[in-house]
Amino acid sequence: MIECKIKIKLDSFILDANFSIPDKGVTVVFGPSGSGKTSLLRALAGLEKTNNGFLKIGDSIWQDSENFVLTHKRQIGYVFQDTTLFNHLNVQDNLDYGIKRSSNVEKEFIDSILNLLGIKTLLNRSTAQLSGGEKQRVAIARALLIKPKILLMDEPLSALDMKRKQEILPYLDALHNDLDIPIIYVTHSPDEASRLADHLLLLDNGKVIGSGPINNMLTRFDLPISHGREATSLVEAKVISREKEFDLMHLNFSGGEFIVPDNRLPIGSNVRLRISARDVSLTKEKQIDTSILNIFPAIVDEMSPEGKAQIMVRLKIKEITLLTLITKKSAKILNLKKRSKVFAQIKSASILS
Amino acid sequence: MLNEYDISALLVTIKLASLTTVILILVGTPIAWWLSQTRFKFKVVIEAIIALPLILPPTVLGFYLLMTLGTNGPIGNFLELIGGSSIAFTFTGLVVGSVIYSLPFVVQPLQNSFGSIGKHPMEVAATLGASKLDRFFTVAVPLARSGFITASVLGFAHTVGEFGVVLMIGGNIPGETGVLSIAIYDHVEAMEYGQAHVLAGGLLVLSFVMLLVVYIFNRHFSIMRSD
Numbered sequence: 231m232i233e234c235k236i237k238i239k240l241d242s243f244i245l246d247a248n249f250s251i252p253d254k255g256v257t258v259v260f261g262p263s264g265s266g267k268t269s270l271l272r273a274l275a276g277l278e279k280t281n282n283g284f285l286k287i288g289d290s291i292w293q294d295s296e297n298f299v300l301t302h303k304r305q306i307g308y309v310f311q312d313t314t315l316f317n318h319l320n321v322q323d324n325l326d327y328g329i330k331r332s333s334n335v336e337k338e339f340i341d342s343i344l345n346l347l348g349i350k351t352l353l354n355r356s357t358a359q360l361s362g363g364e365k366q367r368v369a370i371a372r373a374l375l376i377k378p379k380i381l382l383m384d385e386p387l388s389a390l391d392m393k394r395k396q397e398i399l400p401y402l403d404a405l406h407n408d409l410d411i412p413i414i415y416v417t418h419s420p421d422e423a424s425r426l427a428d429h430l431l432l433l434d435n436g437k438v439i440g441s442g443p444i445n446n447m448l449t450r451f452d453l454p455i456s457h458g459r460e461a462t463s464l465v466e467a468k469v470i471s472r473e474k475e476f477d478l479m480h481l482n483f484s485g486g487e488f489i490v491p492d493n494r495l496p497i498g499s500n501v502r503l504r505i506s507a508r509d510v511s512l513t514k515e516k517q518i519d520t521s522i523l524n525i526f527p528a529i530v531d532e533m534s535p536e537g538k539a540q541i542m543v544r545l546k547i548k549e550i551t552l553l554t555l556i557t558k559k560s561a562k563i564l565n566l567k568k569r570s571k572v573f574a575q576i577k578s579a580s581i582l583s
Numbered sequence: 584m585l586n587e588y589d590i591s592a593l594l595v596t597i598k599l600a601s602l603t604t605v606i607l608i609l610v611g612t613p614i615a616w617w618l619s620q621t622r623f624k625f626k627v628v629i630e631a632i633i634a635l636p637l638i639l640p641p642t643v644l645g646f647y648l649l650m651t652l653g654t655n656g657p658i659g660n661f662l663e664l665i666g667g668s669s670i671a672f673t674f675t676g677l678v679v680g681s682v683i684y685s686l687p688f689v690v691q692p693l694q695n696s697f698g699s700i701g702k703h704p705m706e707v708a709a710t711l712g713a714s715k716l717d718r719f720f721t722v723a724v725p726l727a728r729s730g731f732i733t734a735s736v737l738g739f740a741h742t743v744g745e746f747g748v749v750l751m752i753g754g755n756i757p758g759e760t761g762v763l764s765i766a767i768y769d770h771v772e773a774m775e776y777g778q779a780h781v782l783a784g785g786l787l788v789l790s791f792v793m794l795l796v797v798y799i800f801n802r803h804f805s806i807m808r809s810d
Contacts, residue, residue, distance in 0.1 A: 277706055301709040302718075308710035314703055318725040327721070331712030376712055 232257075232380070232412060236273050236283040236293075243436040245269050251441060253288050253380075255428035256406050256413045258444070260420075260455075266436040267416040268311070271382050274414065275308050276301040287380055287412075305332070307373030307381040307411075312389050313365040315357045321368055322353040328376040335377060346408060347371045347401055363394035367401060374409075381405070381413045387422060402426060420455075424448070424464055424504050425582040449544055449551045451534045456553065457542060461507040463553045465579070469499045485547035489523045493581055503579040507542060510554035512572045514564055524576040528552065530566055545574055552576075589782060591758045592766035599674070599762060600742040603681040607689040607738045608731070610682065615693035615730075616723070634687045641684065645751025648680050652752060672754040677762075680748045688737040696730025697723060729801050736797045740790055 231250050238245045245266040251257045259267050272278040274285065276292065276299060285293040292299045315324050329335050344350045347367045352360065360368065366386055373381060386402075387395045405413065406426060417423055423430065423444075430447040432440040432455070440453050445464045449456055465488070467481035472492055481488040481501060488503065495501060516525060528545040536542050541561050545552045552574060564572070585593070614633070618626060636644060652671045653659045659669040670676040700723060708718035724731070746764040753760035755769075763782055770779035 275710060277709070300714075301706070302712050302714050304710075305712075306710055308707070310703070310707065314707040316704060316707075316722060316726075318722075318728070327708070327713075328711035331717075372711065 231286075232288075232414075233284065233286040234274065236270075236280055236285065238269060238273055238278055238280050240266065240269055240436070245273070245436040247273070247433075247438060249431060249438045249441050251412075251414075251429055251431060253412045254410065256415055256426050257429040257431055258423045258427035259414060259416045259431045259433055260423045260427075261418065261433035263418055265433045267418070267433055268384055270433065271308075271384050271414065271416050274380075275306050275382055276304055290379065302331075305376065305379045307376060307378035309366070309370050309373050309381070309383040309386045311385045313362070313369055315360075315365055315369055315372075317357050320354060320356050321349070321360070324357070324368060325353075325372050325375055328372050332376040335375060339377070340375060343371050343374050346404055347374075361394070362390050363397045366390065366394075366398060370401070370405070374405075378411060381409070381411055383413065383415045385417055386415075387419070388417075399425070420460060420462075424462060425502070445551055449553055451532060451542070451544070456544075457534070457536060459508060459555070461542065461553050461555065462504050463507070463551060464582075465503040465505060465550055465552070467501050467503055469495050469497050469501060471497065483550065485526050485550045488576075488579070490579060490581060495581075502582040504582050505552060505576055505579045507553040507555040509577040509579070510545075510552060511575045511577065512543070512545075512554060512556060512560070512564060512566070513575060514572060516573050517575065520575065522575045522577055524579070526574050526576070528572055528574040530568055530570040530572060532568065533561070533566065545572070547574065585781065586778070588757055588761070589766055589778065592761050592763050592782075595674070595758065595761055596743055596763040599677055599681060600739045602678055603685060603742045604689075604735055604739045606678070606682050607685060608735060611686065611689035611693055611734065611738075615690045616697055616719070618690070618694045619697035633690050636684045637687050641745060641747025642751060644684060645680065645748040648676070648683070648748065648752045652676055652679065671752055672756065672760065674759050677749055677753045677760050680752050681742045681745060684745055684748050685738045685741045688741045689734040692730045692733040692737065693727065696727035696733075700726045732800050733797050736793045740793050743786065744790070 232253050233250045234247055236245070236247045243266070247270050259270060261267055269278060273280060273283070279298065282295060283293045285291070291297065292304055316327065319327065329340070347370055349364070349367050349371055352364060352368065357365065370386065387398055390398065415426055427444040430442065430444045431438060432447065432453060440447055440450065447453060447455065448461070449463050455461070465483050467483035467488055469479055470482045471480045472478070473480065477492045478489050479492040479495070481490060481503070526547045528547045531544040531546045531551070533544070534542045535558070536555060539557055540555055541558050543554045543556060543561070543566065545554060554574065566572070618630060649671055650656050651658045652669065654663065654669045654671070659671065662669060670679065704722050704726060705718050708722045713721060744764060746768070749760065749762055750765060753762065755761045755765050763786060767779050767782045770776070770782065
């Protein structure tokens with residue numbers, strides 16, 4: 231576990247971060263600009279000093295009432311928002327800067343990181359000869375090469391344009407899948423959060439307003455992210471077969487089988503589906519003559535009004551949770567109540583990763 | 584072309600300027616770093632004191648140095664008390680005067696360079712495992728390279744060009760405290776314009792070349808850093 235109990239007085243508010251999160255997988259720290267996300271990350275790194283805080287990562291205590299471990303002794307990988315490669319050093323020397331100052335970095339490990347981030351061909355370049363995306367990849371590699379106990383990433387994509395973001399995201403997926411250290415990833419982009427997070431920590435105005443597994447958090451009605459037109463839910467699935475004739479692929483998830491356009495992922499790959507609440511409709515009887523392929527029996531778990539005309543419904547398809555946004559009128563016609571049996575028709579789902 | 588007196592003046596000047604520059608870099612670097620990082624309330628007071636030689640008539644500075652370093656001055660007294668002798672009218676006294684006189688020419692470019700690095704690269708270095716001193720030498724100093732070059736050249740050139748201070752506390756002793764700028768003055772006094780031309784012209788060219796190096800290097804450096 232990562233345990234944190236830190237209070238920092240900032241210019242306009244007090245960051246009061248009291249939480250514990252798993253010490254594996256990706257925890258996304260999500261919140262609006264100015265909610266204290268970066269300050270939280272800086273405090274974890276020891277770049278913001280506080281008194282009387284408590285911070286424990288796995289079995290190392292970085293801060294308690296008596297000790298404050300300095301940043302350079304914390305063994306952290308930190309990827310900053312804007313690129314921070316040293317301009318007086320070339321790519322290789324930038325990478326070596328961290329390696330030289332850590333112990334037991336084996337050659338094979340260095341090789342694997344360079345391959346993971348695809349930067350082997352860049353080693354002799356000066357930093358001025360790198361594109362924005364390449365710079366950020368080098369910065370991530372440099373952070374990983376010190377064999378950190380934890381990887382902290384502060385909006386690593388925010389300084390990049392759409393094209394560069396698309397270029398980096400697959401590498402972040404690879405980090406997600408291949409690394410066994412915890413990653414704490416700060417962002418205000420819902421796309422990045424739903425794509426990368428295993429765990430979500432919501433921050434608002436310096437306070438932790440919720441923390442938990444990503445799909446639980448997205449569908450918790452007491453949190454703002456489960457409301458409005460942007461509300462989505464996630465489904466983890468696995469590619470099991472292809473339907474060549476229609477260029478489709480079949481995904482297996484615990485609620486049944488999902489059919490989506492083939493995106494050439496190999497059979498056996500794990501995928502994450504994002505389903506917008508607006509793309510799910512409900513019927514009482516299972517429709518037969520319909521263009522919608524993905525229909526699943528579901529049970530109404532909870533309902534929450536959205537403005538005057540609409541209502542957000544949380545469904546359970548076995549243990550999978552799904553949101554759907556319908557009109558109050560439809561809810562009345564269908565006579566929806568808690569534990570009503572319905573069929574969820576999913577019009578579209580986007581494949582993340 | 585150069586007589587024996589001129590050559591000794593040239594050697595004393597080079598020795599003085601080199602030694603002064605080395606001392607100034609050693610003393611000025613920590614001062615400049617501290618000034619670039621501190622949030623000390625009275626920082627501006629320190630900055631103003633360091634900048635004083637920029638506007639003070641050199642004779643004023645020289646006068647006060649003479650008063651403190653001379654036999655009757657507090658420092659002169661102290662030196663004699665511990666068995667030494669006053670350093671007024673010695674090469675050492677000249678070095679002390681030059682260091683004070685040229686201090687702002689070294690501290691200010693360094694402070695600007697350190698300031699423009701920002702705290703970010705230093706924080707990055709800390710996350711990569713570098714201790715405070717380590718990251719100062721491996722990040723701050725290389726990134727402030729242009730500041731060091733400017734500071735060294737300005738410190739050297741300004742020491743070569745000083746007149747008032749050395750006149751007051753040096754006393755123009757040939758081979759000890761007789762420097763170029765005073766030699767030029769002596770030649771003019773003696774109506775030896777030819778000799779004066781050689782020395783003055785030489786200094787003019789030298790100063791121009793040194794400044795040219797600073798500007799070329801700074802421009803080159805800033806292009807390299809742009810991204």
